[in-house]
Amino acid sequence: MAGPLISLLTDFGARDPSAAICRGVIWGIAPEARLLDISHEVTKYAIRDGALLLWCALPYLPIGVHAAVVDPGVGTDRRPIAIRTVRGDHLVGPDNGLLLPGADRLGGVEAAIELTNPAFRLPVVSSSFHGRDIFSPAAAHLALGVPIGDLGPSIEPSTLVTLGIPEPVVDRGRLATSIVYVDTFGNVKLSALIEDLEAALGPLSPGDPLRLEIASHGQAAGSTLRVPWQDAFGHAGEGQPLLYQDSYGRVCLAIDRGNAGTQLGLVDDQPVLVSRDATTGG
Amino acid sequence: MAGPLISLLTDFGARDPSAAICRGVIWGIAPEARLLDISHEVTKYAIRDGALLLWCALPYLPIGVHAAVVDPGVGTDRRPIAIRTVRGDHLVGPDNGLLLPGADRLGGVEAAIELTNPAFRLPVVSSSFHGRDIFSPAAAHLALGVPIGDLGPSIEPSTLVTLGIPEPVVDRGRLATSIVYVDTFGNVKLSALIEDLEAALGPLSPGDPLRLEIASHGQAAGSTLRVPWQDAFGHAGEGQPLLYQDSYGRVCLAIDRGNAGTQLGLVDDQPVLVSRDATTGG
Amino acid sequence: MAGPLISLLTDFGARDPSAAICRGVIWGIAPEARLLDISHEVTKYAIRDGALLLWCALPYLPIGVHAAVVDPGVGTDRRPIAIRTVRGDHLVGPDNGLLLPGADRLGGVEAAIELTNPAFRLPVVSSSFHGRDIFSPAAAHLALGVPIGDLGPSIEPSTLVTLGIPEPVVDRGRLATSIVYVDTFGNVKLSALIEDLEAALGPLSPGDPLRLEIASHGQAAGSTLRVPWQDAFGHAGEGQPLLYQDSYGRVCLAIDRGNAGTQLGLVDDQPVLVSRDATTGG
Numbered sequence: 001m002a003g004p005l006i007s008l009l010t011d012f013g014a015r016d017p018s019a020a021i022c023r024g025v026i027w028g029i030a031p032e033a034r035l036l037d038i039s040h041e042v043t044k045y046a047i048r049d050g051a052l053l054l055w056c057a058l059p060y061l062p063i064g065v066h067a068a069v070v071d072p073g074v075g076t077d078r079r080p081i082a083i084r085t086v087r088g089d090h091l092v093g094p095d096n097g098l099l100l101p102g103a104d105r106l107g108g109v110e111a112a113i114e115l116t117n118p119a120f121r122l123p124v125v126s127s128s129f130h131g132r133d134i135f136s137p138a139a140a141h142l143a144l145g146v147p148i149g150d151l152g153p154s155i156e157p158s159t160l161v162t163l164g165i166p167e168p169v170v171d172r173g174r175l176a177t178s179i180v181y182v183d184t185f186g187n188v189k190l191s192a193l194i195e196d197l198e199a200a201l202g203p204l205s206p207g208d209p210l211r212l213e214i215a216s217h218g219q220a221a222g223s224t225l226r227v228p229w230q231d232a233f234g235h236a237g238e239g240q241p242l243l244y245q246d247s248y249g250r251v252c253l254a255i256d257r258g259n260a261g262t263q264l265g266l267v268d269d270q271p272v273l274v275s276r277d278a279t280t281g282g
Numbered sequence: 283m284a285g286p287l288i289s290l291l292t293d294f295g296a297r298d299p300s301a302a303i304c305r306g307v308i309w310g311i312a313p314e315a316r317l318l319d320i321s322h323e324v325t326k327y328a329i330r331d332g333a334l335l336l337w338c339a340l341p342y343l344p345i346g347v348h349a350a351v352v353d354p355g356v357g358t359d360r361r362p363i364a365i366r367t368v369r370g371d372h373l374v375g376p377d378n379g380l381l382l383p384g385a386d387r388l389g390g391v392e393a394a395i396e397l398t399n400p401a402f403r404l405p406v407v408s409s410s411f412h413g414r415d416i417f418s419p420a421a422a423h424l425a426l427g428v429p430i431g432d433l434g435p436s437i438e439p440s441t442l443v444t445l446g447i448p449e450p451v452v453d454r455g456r457l458a459t460s461i462v463y464v465d466t467f468g469n470v471k472l473s474a475l476i477e478d479l480e481a482a483l484g485p486l487s488p489g490d491p492l493r494l495e496i497a498s499h500g501q502a503a504g505s506t507l508r509v510p511w512q513d514a515f516g517h518a519g520e521g522q523p524l525l526y527q528d529s530y531g532r533v534c535l536a537i538d539r540g541n542a543g544t545q546l547g548l549v550d551d552q553p554v555l556v557s558r559d560a561t562t563g564g
Numbered sequence: 565m566a567g568p569l570i571s572l573l574t575d576f577g578a579r580d581p582s583a584a585i586c587r588g589v590i591w592g593i594a595p596e597a598r599l600l601d602i603s604h605e606v607t608k609y610a611i612r613d614g615a616l617l618l619w620c621a622l623p624y625l626p627i628g629v630h631a632a633v634v635d636p637g638v639g640t641d642r643r644p645i646a647i648r649t650v651r652g653d654h655l656v657g658p659d660n661g662l663l664l665p666g667a668d669r670l671g672g673v674e675a676a677i678e679l680t681n682p683a684f685r686l687p688v689v690s691s692s693f694h695g696r697d698i699f700s701p702a703a704a705h706l707a708l709g710v711p712i713g714d715l716g717p718s719i720e721p722s723t724l725v726t727l728g729i730p731e732p733v734v735d736r737g738r739l740a741t742s743i744v745y746v747d748t749f750g751n752v753k754l755s756a757l758i759e760d761l762e763a764a765l766g767p768l769s770p771g772d773p774l775r776l777e778i779a780s781h782g783q784a785a786g787s788t789l790r791v792p793w794q795d796a797f798g799h800a801g802e803g804q805p806l807l808y809q810d811s812y813g814r815v816c817l818a819i820d821r822g823n824a825g826t827q828l829g830l831v832d833d834q835p836v837l838v839s840r841d842a843t844t845g846g
Binding site: 012020031032072073076128 | 569573578598600601602603604607624625748796797798799810820821823
Binding site: 002005007009014034036037038039040041042043053054056057060061062183184185231232233234235244246247256257259 | 285294295296297298299302303305306307309310313314326327354355356357358408409410411414415
């Protein structure tokens with residue numbers, strides 16, 4: 001019989017021992033747990049990045065306990081929480097918006113509590129490492145079958161902190177979206193899903209010419225790109241850009257065997273207008 | 283009883299959730315599997331690097347299933363494959379040369395198939411993430427004991443794509459080789475093994491003076507180095523270069539407690555001529 | 565029944581296959597072992613960094629075998645060793661000071677041996693990868709219950725190599741310390757613990773104004789900082805510096821949601837004088 005699954009996502013970094021200490025605390029309580037690291041290299045303090053990674057990953061993980069810590073507010077009055085999802089998972093982490101997009105992908109929030117019961121914390125709780133002192137013990141006890149209600153008082157789900165992720169705007173012939181993540185391949189992920197893009201532009205076929213008007217943001221300059229819609233990187237041709245639907249249904253900009261983020265100088269939060277390109281025949 | 287071993291090697295990067303999603307898919311099918319990450323930081327798209335890492339690692343891993351994904355051609359007509367080795371392992375990945383050097387180290391290819399059977403894929407197969415949709419499910423089912431022939435039709439092994447790794451050339455008194463990998467210590471690995479070098483120069487002893495003529499390649503300038511043959515980094519002296527046999531029998535250039543790659547400005551594919559150095563007494 | 569715990573800490577890097585090969589060797593001998601990676605991204609050759617990470621991590625890990633390899637002297641006459649701690653753990657690695665601070669945190673050294681018995685090594689021992697050839701097999705056999713005395717002859721603990729970590733100096737009203745580690749958040753860790761600081765300055769309260777005189781070291785310039793003592797990053801205010809007690813009781817300098825190391829240009833080994841700041845009212 002395989003042990004219960006506990007996944008971990010943090011911005012602790014692989015060089016420091018913090019992620020390992022969380023695993024150590026968990027195995028001290030639940031030695032049979034199967035541990036699955038989603039990522040410990042989330043950009044420091046980037047709550048939205050962490051939320052987006054959970055949104056991608058959780059539907060592909062077995063039902064289990066998922067502890068996530070991107071927590072610049074550690075030690076202040078932000079609440080430490082646990083959530084039970086409709087799918088049957090438990091999510092554990094700070095109440096700063098990190099957990100909710102992932103919870104939505106698991107059917108939504110069925111119950112939420114604040115992690116206050118000292119019986120399910122380490123004996124000493126520091127002000128800077130709740131991953132070790134609160135979240136890992138909570139995850140381990142939940143994995144062992146402790147009912148979520150034993151860990152602390154109920155929270156009304158509508159009071160949970162949410163992230164202000166800007167929604168794409170669908171117009172006839174034009175989609176207004178923005179960059180939400182640039183992955184380690186340099187693939188540039190937009191806030192829009194394929195349904196949004198096709199609602200704006202109609203059905204898309206490989207080779208359809210598109211126009212991207214990318215606005216400046218912070219240090220990053222604006223630009224206008226003409227790129228084809230494609231169904232595979234390799235169909236663009238080495239070094240050529242393409243717009244495509246990524247494996248989560250999200251609209252992305254890439255360069256075949258290149259790095260769109262660095263080669264095109266693109267960064268998070270740049271606004272992007274997508275339309276069909278009338279100037280070429282495709 | 284320990285569960286079956288499944289190893290993973292990819293260029294997905296530790297920040298993104300892709301490697302974790304592969305683990306999640308595997309544990310959804312084979313919850314008892316023991317997962318061993320070889321690397322997820324292979325240089326993007328560097329098929330030869332991935333092949334070389336498998337060549338190093340696989341002989342030291344227990345018999346198991348080894349899934350490897352460095353796959354710039356994902357979604358094009360390159361074949362997804364599984365291989366059974368003479369040692370009894372299964373290798374899973376794209377048919378782009380990535381798997382063959384590792385398979386050779388496990389006794390060679392005993393059988394190969396194309397992964398076409400939809401019963402052993404995820405229900406929806408994307409065009410950009412076959413690691414999740416095809417390779418991880420195949421690895422999990424093979425680990426559970428599904429016969430390789432159930433996963434798809436046989437492939438004639440001689441039709442598998444091979445990498446054009448240049449072989450070293452042994453002359454009397456001179457070895458022509460090239461740089462194939464620079465590791466994270468900056469140790470510069472050549473295509474030649476110790477047998478090649480001793481075939482060219484005769485038996486080597488610690489302190490023997492050698493001459494390396496390194497040709498320019500791309501941005502990297504050429505240079506000539508005089509370095510001793512050594513049997514341990516620390517015998518060169520801090521900051522001093524040495525040529526040595528690495529722990530896989532490969533000829534390597536290093537700097538004791540330094541980084542030969544960056545300090546000497548060396549990169550992959552620079553040609554290197556090695557001879558004995560007549561200008562010093564050793 | 566959960567398998568025995570084996571933790572690993574190295575400077576091998578996540579890109580190269582060395583850490584995975586250690587896991588493979590361990591599972592070849594002890595297939596039931598639960599493997600816990602503390603870090604494989606220790607700064608290359610930085611024995612003190614590795615020692616400090618073990619000091620942080622080991623008290624939070626279950627009793628087990630802990631193999632650590634930061635080993636610039638591999639292949640020279642430095643001894644490969646195993647230690648049994650008073651808590652009941654076994655530590656395995658090179659005799660270069662790496663293991664002792666962690667052993668102290670587990671009650672101290674109860675016994676030590678030199679790893680000489682070839683029955684508990686790989687059949688061929690290279691001169692550059694004792695992690696694979698000596699330390700991983702030793703760790704696996706110890707995890708299986710082989711008595712430490714079977715692995716080699718006793719070593720007198722007082723002969724083990726120690727690191728020269730400079731101790732903080734407590735004066736009335738002034739603490740002389742130095743930077744020992746900068747973590748991946750840029751938090752700057754001092755050699756002093758909270759007890760040292762309060763011995764010098766008396767009890768500290770959030771908001772107490774402090775003065776840091778940081779001396780130059782190597783390339784890094786000196787500077788004088790005025791920072792408050794705080795109990796949580798978020799109480800400093802975004803972008804503001806703070807001195808605080810980290811979750812291991814160590815005195816640290818941080819910037820709320822920033823990176824103190826890079827923003828303030830601080831590096832390891834800079835001397836730091838800490839006193840109360842008389843020029844502000846706090």
